[in-house]
Amino acid sequence: MSSDLCGSRFLLALPHEIFSVITSSLSPRDVCSLGMSCPGLNAVASSDEAWLAQCDKLGLVPFSTLIEWRKGVSSYKALCRFLVNIQPLMGIWVHKNPEVGNVVYVMPGFLSVVGCRIVPQTIGPLGLEDGPLLWTSVFEILCKYDGSTAFFLHGRERGEDYVYPGFLKSVDRNCNTLSLEVEPLHQLDGGNTSSEIPFSRLESDDRERLLDFTCQVRDIVPDAAKVIFFPPLRNDEFFSQQDFAVLLERRLLLLQIYERPLNPTKLGSSAAGGGDQENQSTTPHGFLQPVGLCLRAPNTKIHHYKAWPSMYEGQSILYKMPIEPPKEYHQYAGLWGGTYGWTPRRLSEETFGERLFLILISYEVSEGKECMLATKILEGSSYAERPNGSTMFTVNIDQPALELFPCDSQPNPIDSFGGEGIVDGNGFRYPGSTPGSLFVLPNGLLVFLYKEWRIMLTLQRLDLAHLLRRGERVLSLPPIFNFVYPTRMYINPYPEPSNS
Numbered sequence: 001m002s003s004d005l006c007g008s009r010f011l012l013a014l015p016h017e018i019f020s021v022i023t024s025s026l027s028p029r030d031v032c033s034l035g036m037s038c039p040g041l042n043a044v045a046s047s048d049e050a051w052l053a054q055c056d057k058l059g060l061v062p063f064s065t066l067i068e069w070r071k072g073v074s075s076y077k078a079l080c081r082f083l084v085n086i087q088p089l090m091g092i093w094v095h096k097n098p099e100v101g102n103v104v105y106v107m108p109g110f111l112s113v114v115g116c117r118i119v120p121q122t123i124g125p126l127g128l129e130d131g132p133l134l135w136t137s138v139f140e141i142l143c144k145y146d147g148s149t150a151f152f153l154h155g156r157e158r159g160e161d162y163v164y165p166g167f168l169k170s171v172d173r174n175c176n177t178l179s180l181e182v183e184p185l186h187q188l189d190g191g192n193t194s195s196e197i198p199f200s201r202l203e204s205d206d207r208e209r210l211l212d213f214t215c216q217v218r219d220i221v222p223d224a225a226k227v228i229f230f231p232p233l234r235n236d237e238f239f240s241q242q243d244f245a246v247l248l249e250r251r252l253l254l255l256q257i258y259e260r261p262l263n264p265t266k267l268g269s270s271a272a273g274g275g276d277q278e279n280q281s282t283t284p285h286g287f288l289q290p291v292g293l294c295l296r297a298p299n300t301k302i303h304h305y306k307a308w309p310s311m312y313e314g315q316s317i318l319y320k321m322p323i324e325p326p327k328e329y330h331q332y333a334g335l336w337g338g339t340y341g342w343t344p345r346r347l348s349e350e351t352f353g354e355r356l357f358l359i360l361i362s363y364e365v366s367e368g369k370e371c372m373l374a375t376k377i378l379e380g381s382s383y384a385e386r387p388n389g390s391t392m393f394t395v396n397i398d399q400p401a402l403e404l405f406p407c408d409s410q411p412n413p414i415d416s417f418g419g420e421g422i423v424d425g426n427g428f429r430y431p432g433s434t435p436g437s438l439f440v441l442p443n444g445l446l447v448f449l450y451k452e453w454r455i456m457l458t459l460q461r462l463d464l465a466h467l468l469r470r471g472e473r474v475l476s477l478p479p480i481f482n483f484v485y486p487t488r489m490y491i492n493p494y495p496e497p498s499n500s
Contacts (some may be wrong), residue, residue, distance in 0.1 A: 012040045020052070078147030090107065094388075101377055117138050123339055136482075142255060155218075156476045178297050179315065225250045232469055335461070369396050370398065371394050373394055376389065386431060401417060420436060436449055444461060
């Protein structure tokens, strides 16, 4: 075979569309390596067609959205750089405070990802499918023109919405914790760190002080940036294009704030509220230096009790809940929502105004039996009745229910399991259990029936991204409390807007 028909010459002879199909089977790192092999391959490996295929393969946003996002970046290669960086952050993050639930769902915005906290709430008259889901913004990571990131913490002070600029650093591909920290700016730039005490090793009071100091670098959110955070669900193409225009303007405003020269907070300085000699001497680092907010996403060794992670006290850390995709024999794994009563799908006298529960169903082997666990991650009430992370019910997937489904007006269940449900026990922290049965209905609902009281917990599978895109944003808490509520709290700290 002649040299004209083999090696790089053969690849270069292919149309760009075919080359993109071939490179789509490679990782982004492999595509970069391929481009370094010779000048000719570098030209095609750097093409927008090749990197659009890489962006699409990640599956974070629809193909049509990638086309819109390209308008705000230098190339699809820059966009892929951003998507690869933030991909591990996507999903559900939790914390044990407050006890009613602290659920943050990280999802795509517009050339960004947004951390959305699901506010504890009741079910409105339109039910779960058509009613707005209440949420508040926690943080946002924007894609800059070159594909690098701009991090903002969100919060509210003195009746105004603020953004607090910072840096995204150290995103592990298998990250399971998300921590808000403070670092000297020279560390964020890759400078010498040998003489510095890591933020995580400081005393809790010192960590709180540093976060308070650093959050003085902030800016009021412009009115034009208080609108939508991600494209709403629409069927009209004209209004969809208008939404993208509004989102593009909002992103440019926030990036202007991020690039604006702000006086960095200095430890021990008057800008940090510690200009006197006493405050300077008690500063943990002991000398003046500019600092900045830092969001880290490492992989940490975590112990679990059932499906709930053991959490550190006094640290601004969110914990990722592993979501098992539905598969054969584990087809009910994933996120479910519902309430006590019948049924959460539509308006009914039984469910209007009832507490919304978010339940994460997972599987584990216990005492030689494979069980399905339903872990509560949010309870839509003013006062928590169950500890955050409680197992609402456990069923043995190899043991069918021994009782019949009680509702004659409904189709017969397609499956059933015997198990136990949570009840009052020895105080708030130590609930008890009582026998019950889980029924799977043909319409996809799960119904757990408490045998003794004939009470139903009815659940349906949820798509949080879909619900949030047509949800309703409510006011945030002050910045540090908005990321992680630092103290044990049994009541709902968020305002309770009418869900009517």
